[in-house]
Amino acid sequence: MAVLTGDEYRESLKAFSPEVYMRGERVDKVWEHPLLRQTVNHMAIGCDLAADPANRGTFSVRSPLVDEDVSRIGHHIQTSLEDLTIKAKLTREVSGRRICAQCMSNMLSVTWAMIYDIDQAHGTDYFPRYREFIKTLQRKGHGIAWGMMDPKGDRSLPPSKQRRPTDLRITERRPDGIVVRGAKLHTTYGAAAHEVVAVPCRALGEDDKDFAVSFAVPIDTKGVKLIARPSPGPSRETDMESPLSSQSSQFIGVECLTIFDDVFVPEERVFMCGEWDQTVKLPFYFAGLHRQSKCACSAGHTDLLIGVAALLADVNGLGTGPSHIRDKITDMMMAATTAYGCAMGAAQEGTAHPSGVYLPDPAIANAGLNHIRSVLGTHLGHIHDIAGGLIVTMPTEADWKNPELRKHMEEALAGSDKYTVEERLRVMHLAQELAASRLTGTLLGFTINAAGSPVTNRIVVRNQYDLEEKIEIAKEISGIA
Ligand SMILES: Cc1cc2nc3c(=O)[nH]c(=O)nc-3n(C[C@H](O)[C@H](O)[C@H](O)COP(=O)(O)OP(=O)(O)OC[C@H]3O[C@@H](n4cnc5c(N)ncnc54)[C@H](O)[C@@H]3O)c2cc1C
Structure with a gap:
């Protein structure tokens, strides 16, 4: 199951019940909501490309982590010149037809490097946890929402000096995990993903150490709320107008404001917890x-x-x-x-x-x-x-x-x-x-x-x-x- 087909992806969404809001109302079934259809279609076609046996070695690639084929653009940890050049070639090809290639493997790869550095600098054991997370993600073929950008409040001040703290932060450290609170902005595909991965977005100082946090949780974890903005296509069915983003089209993602309302993250999913010196x-x-x-x-x-x-x-x-x-x-x-x-x-x-x-x-x-x-x-x-x-x-x-x-x-x-x-x-x-x-x-x-x-x-x-x-x-x- 490391590479889902489009239909398997649609089906897989039914196992999750994320707290998604659209135009002020709770979304019941993400996979069939009229204003999320373009996004789900968009994700599904990305899956079909990776699942097509003709695209083995291009849109899909053998992952040494799980010894199975995985989506190159979605899930592969990039470890060679070849990885970077093939990805760029495919990205140009896909973006020239459908605007977005869903290149989440970039985010997974840079986080891989950062978490490795944290363990080297602090003697922590985050990297093996992250590797296990990546293996699970690759085996299931699940999609991620990337939560990097904090709201940042007053841009002239670091997060710890904000009068009204907005950014994602640790509010409680427990023996079995942490509790986090705050928000991430501009979470592309959030509503149609299976997991949300959070990382810090800027270099932090010692006073900001509670904001130095990274983790991954399933998208329907208690306290995760996604306020989704409809993608920029028409809400009615069209034939000639909006050929890129009409209802039945397969293009364009949805953007979300992602709220973490006192979310508990179990220890095995915590990848950074206060190591502010590594956020740069x-x-x-x-x-x-x-x-x-x-x-x-x-x-x-x-x-x-x-x-x-x-x-x-x-x-x-x-x-x-x-x-x-x-x-x-x-x-x-x-x-x-x-x-x-x-x-x-x-x-x-x-x-x-x-x-x-x-x-x-x-x-x-x-x-x-x-x-x-x-x-x-x-x-x-x-x-x-x-x-x-x-x-x-x-x-x-x-x-x-x-x-x-x-x-x-x-x-x-x-x-x-x-x-x-x-x-x-x-x-x-x-x-x-x-x-x-x-x-x-x-x-x-x-x-x-x-x-x-x-x-x-x-x-x-x-x-x-x-x-x-x-x-x-x-x-x-x-x-x-
Ligand atoms: C379509 C879209 C999709 C995105 N998808 C994702 C996603 O999936 N996940 C994710 O995490 N992020 C995502 N982003 C976020 C993106 O990385 C940010 O929008 C971008 O980094 C700018 O940050 P900002 O929006 O907070 O603007 P700001 O940082 O507020 O920037 C506005 C202006 O202020 C300037 N500025 C800000 N702070 C300072 C300062 N201290 N000193 C001087 N100048 C300053 C900036 O240079 C800029 O000119 C997405 C954004 C868009 C538009």
């Missing part, structure tokens, strides 16, 4: 490994925009002949290629962490992500430019379905003779969903904020760059050394 490690490992993936992910999104841009030009009768259209599409190709090159280059320049995890070069990964993030707005502008105003002014699908109105639309909205009016409108609807919808906002947020604020890309590059050496070279050549 996780954001650093995360900044390398997850951002290497994000370079490939954003390259995939750009690929999707490139295909749409070229098709828009074609349905409008222009193709990619006019130089201003060709230039815009070429700029997008350059950006996708640069970001993907950084994903691959960061992998190539990676190093093995003593725990076995293979970590990419953080500077290359961060430079690549910073670049592709900074041009998304321009690319969305290109889509509007190439589509023309119709992308935001066209009548709706309901108008098209009304025979009386359709007659007029057939006459008024023709473009290239190569395409029917319906085909042109379908392309416009895809362009609209990508560049002029609620999903556009989510895509921007996903690109700009997910994996950390853009300024942190610059901080990593600056810190990793050997400026002193370059100054010495300049001095030497100038003859002033």
